[in-house]
Amino acid sequence: MCPKIFKVKIQFCSLLFLVCFLSSCGKKEDVLKIKGSDTEVNISVLLSEAYFMQNKKVQLSVSGGGSGLGIASLLNGLADIANSSRPMNENEVNLFKEKHVEIVPYVFAQDALAIITHTNLGIDSLSVDEVKQIFKGEITDWQQLGQNKMPVTLYGRQNNSGTHAYLKTKLKIEFSPYAKEMNGNAQIIEAVKADKGGFGYVGAGYVLKNGKQADTNIKILKVYEKGTTAYSPLDYNAVIQQQYYFQRPLFQYILKSSYAKAQPLLDFEKSTEGQKIIVSNGYFPAIMN
Amino acid sequence: MNSIRRVKTDIFFKHLFRFAGFACIAILLGIFIMLLYNAVAFFTKVRPIDFITATQWNPNNQFGLLPLLVSTLLVTFGAMLIAIPLGIGTALFMSEYTTGFVKNWLKPTIEMLAAIPSVVIGFLGIVVISPSISHIFGLSNGLNALNGAILLAIMALPTIITVAEDAIYAVPLSLKEASYGLGATKWTTLSKVVLPAAYPGIIAAIMLGMGRAIGETMTVLMATGNSLAFPTGFFSSIRTITATIAIEIAVRCFLPFSMACGPS
Numbered sequence: 335m336c337p338k339i340f341k342v343k344i345q346f347c348s349l350l351f352l353v354c355f356l357s358s359c360g361k362k363e364d365v366l367k368i369k370g371s372d373t374e375v376n377i378s379v380l381l382s383e384a385y386f387m388q389n390k391k392v393q394l395s396v397s398g399g400g401s402g403l404g405i406a407s408l409l410n411g412l413a414d415i416a417n418s419s420r421p422m423n424e425n426e427v428n429l430f431k432e433k434h435v436e437i438v439p440y441v442f443a444q445d446a447l448a449i450i451t452h453t454n455l456g457i458d459s460l461s462v463d464e465v466k467q468i469f470k471g472e473i474t475d476w477q478q479l480g481q482n483k484m485p486v487t488l489y490g491r492q493n494n495s496g497t498h499a500y501l502k503t504k505l506k507i508e509f510s511p512y513a514k515e516m517n518g519n520a521q522i523i524e525a526v527k528a529d530k531g532g533f534g535y536v537g538a539g540y541v542l543k544n545g546k547q548a549d550t551n552i553k554i555l556k557v558y559e560k561g562t563t564a565y566s567p568l569d570y571n572a573v574i575q576q577q578y579y580f581q582r583p584l585f586q587y588i589l590k591s592s593y594a595k596a597q598p599l600l601d602f603e604k605s606t607e608g609q610k611i612i613v614s615n616g617y618f619p620a621i622m623n
Numbered sequence: 624m625n626s627i628r629r630v631k632t633d634i635f636f637k638h639l640f641r642f643a644g645f646a647c648i649a650i651l652l653g654i655f656i657m658l659l660y661n662a663v664a665f666f667t668k669v670r671p672i673d674f675i676t677a678t679q680w681n682p683n684n685q686f687g688l689l690p691l692l693v694s695t696l697l698v699t700f701g702a703m704l705i706a707i708p709l710g711i712g713t714a715l716f717m718s719e720y721t722t723g724f725v726k727n728w729l730k731p732t733i734e735m736l737a738a739i740p741s742v743v744i745g746f747l748g749i750v751v752i753s754p755s756i757s758h759i760f761g762l763s764n765g766l767n768a769l770n771g772a773i774l775l776a777i778m779a780l781p782t783i784i785t786v787a788e789d790a791i792y793a794v795p796l797s798l799k800e801a802s803y804g805l806g807a808t809k810w811t812t813l814s815k816v817v818l819p820a821a822y823p824g825i826i827a828a829i830m831l832g833m834g835r836a837i838g839e840t841m842t843v844l845m846a847t848g849n850s851l852a853f854p855t856g857f858f859s860s861i862r863t864i865t866a867t868i869a870i871e872i873a874v875r876c877f878l879p880f881s882m883a884c885g886p887s
Contacts, residue, residue: 487763492849492870493682508681514766514848514860515870528754529764 365393366595370404370417371496372518373445373537374584377617378417381442384611385602392595398518401496405587409435414592415599418585419445419496419537420503436590442603444618446538446567447497447580449555450523452530456481459556459564462505462579468533469501471510476531488513489522489534500582501535527551535580538567542616545570573618583620680851680862682871690853694768694861697854698843701772702779702836707829709776710783714828717784718791719813730788737781745845748774753846762858766848769857774842779832786831790824791817840865 368378375398382394404416405426421439422430430437449465451457457479460468467473468486476484490513491498497519502509516522519536526532527549541548547568557579558564565572565579572578588596602608609619666674669686677687713733717726748770756765794817802812818825840863848860849870862870 485763494870511679511852512850512860514764514850515862516849517845524749525764525766528757531763 364391365395366415366592366599367407367413368394368396368415368417368586369399369407369413370415371401371419371584372398372491373419373497373539374417374443374586376539377443377584377612377615380611380615381603381608382599384607385599388602389598392598394599400492400494401499402494408437408587408589409433411435411589414589415596416587418587419582420499421583421585422587423499438588438590438593440586440588440600441583441620442586442600443584443612443620444573445582445584446573446578446618447501447535447582448538448541448567449557449580450526450532450534450536450541450552451555452526452532453551453553454530455553457555458553459558462557462559465557466505466507469505469509469513470507471512474512484531486533487529487531489516489525489529489532490514491516491518491522491535497535497537501580504580504582523549523552538618539616542568544614548616570613570618576621581618584617678853680867688864690851691862691864691867694847694854695837695863695865697857698768698771698775698847698861698863699833699836701768701857702775703829703833705772705776706779706783706832706836710780710828710832711787711825713780713784714787714791714825715813715817717788719809719817730785733781733784736777741778741839741841742845744774744778745842748842748846760858764848766846766860767858768847768854768861771843771847771861771863772857774846775836775839778839778842779835782835783828783832786828787821787825790821790828793824794820838865840869844869 368382375396379396382396386392386394401416401418401420404413404418405422407413408416409426409429449460455476457476460479464473464479469488469490471488473479474486476482476486488510490509492515498509501507514525516525516534519540522534522536523540526534541552541554545568547554554566554568556564556566559579563577565577567573567578567580569578573581586600588600603612612619674686674688675692676689677685678689679685679687680691717729721729749766752773753765753770756767756770757763758765798816798820799812802816807815843861843863844866847862847866849862849866850860851862852859854861
């Protein structure tokens with residue numbers, strides 16, 4: 335026979351358990367959730383880790399998924415900070431207005447977009463126009479650029495990517511439908527490494543480490559505008575002086591309601607130590623106005 | 624006392640199972656209604672005929688399903704081309720040509736294949752099959768429909784083999800005995816008696832395998848290159864419907880008629 339008091343205890347315990355479980359979900363204030371750009375996720379993780387070493391009271395969670403995902407999460411209250419490698423578009427700004435969600439934009443670093451190819455390719459630099467034509471699908475064979483006959487395989491990012499959106503706006507193009515859409519920067523690098531006709535774009539943070547090329551199995555092209563010198567994203571001074579064509583600010587959008595708890599992290603990113611981490615991992619300091 | 628408890632237990636479980644049954648139906652209905660609601664909302668903005676026949680997929684303004692649909696069908700067709708002969712052959716081998724040790728090992732091993740997560744199969748496609756395809760056919764890369772078809776075939780095989788083997792095994796012994804009694808060889812018995820008798824079960828096996836291949840997302844997302852151009856053959860890079868859903872879903876909150884946006 336089962337004594338009644340025992341049964342009540344079980345019920346009580348399970349209730350207690352449930353309450354504990356729910357309350358642990360509800361403890362939102364201590365966790366700072368950062369989501370978004372695949373280009374920014376590496377540096378964001380490094381910065382958060384270093385910041386955590388100084389201030390172990392906060393909990394930080396950083397994840398990627400693309401700039402679009404980050405902004406969508408911010409809108410739905412699933413993140414406190416959205417990493418974005420592009421500014422928000424009009425549609426998104428309107429949605430935030432409609433939902434009465436207030437946000438604060440912040441630029442914490444700069445990225446130079448590296449145009450990469452297979453190492454065997456005989457080209458070291460391309461003009462902006464040529465890059466444009468390749469992405470549009472007008473140049474489909476390397477023969478058109480004076481190389482051996484070899485079809486160009488385009489590797490790009492998916493719709494949720496800020497990098498994808500950035501290139502589209504910067505070059506004012508639609509990408510060729512033949513472009514392969516990969517899941518992230520790392521996958522593009524792997525694909526271009528193996529493909530003799532490969533052509534792709536990745537954030538400099540993925541190919542640059544301590545001012546040098548991190549992975550020598552790919553070639554990083556220099557890019558020039560008509561009549562000017564060709565600059566490489568590996569050239570730190572050129573990027574600092576705004577001479578490289580494909581460089582862009584990296585944004586963090588912060589929920590206004592979470593700004594107080596995000597503030598110390600942002601301050602850390604601005605500090606000398608934070609800037610050191612940014613530069614040594616292949617990103618560039620933000621332009622201070 | 625004891626009998627009352629038993630009755631109470633019975634009633635409790637009766638209601639529990641009833642609840643489980645209705646919960647299942649409610650969930651199904653909920654999914655159906657959500658899809659229907661969104662689809663109707665969508666078709667008030669885009670003409671259904673344009674949706675099916677247009678060839679441009681750019682979900683900011685162009686909703687052409689055709690290349691995605693053709694991609695899905697192409698890769699599924701390819702997978703079935705590989706998986707059906709292999710699967711039914713294996714099923715025949717297991718039920719008719721082998722017994723004992725080999726069969727006892729073969730069957731669980733094949734069923735283990737079904738336990739491999741799709742993301743692992745996709746990874747296999749990227750690091751093993753894709754380079755092999757580019758090497759064998761002299762292509763610059765192997766991220767294409769053929770790669771997807773091979774992987775989907777691998778994933779559909781366990782389903783096809785298991786179900787087909789059961790169907791073949793269930794053919795009554797008396798039919799085979801009658802065939803042998805008339806002097807038929809083993810192959811004639813198999814092709815003229817056993818296979819026709821197991822036909823409905825084999826069709827079911829193929830259908831289930833096909834369902835697995837059509838619905839697969841992660842593997843094709845990783846292995847087929849996801850380009851949006853209209854596919855021209857097994858060597859073109861394709862993007863299936865499921866892969867498109869997986870790619871777009873995270874950012875499609877911004878469509879005015881989407882519900883899949885979390886709490887609002």
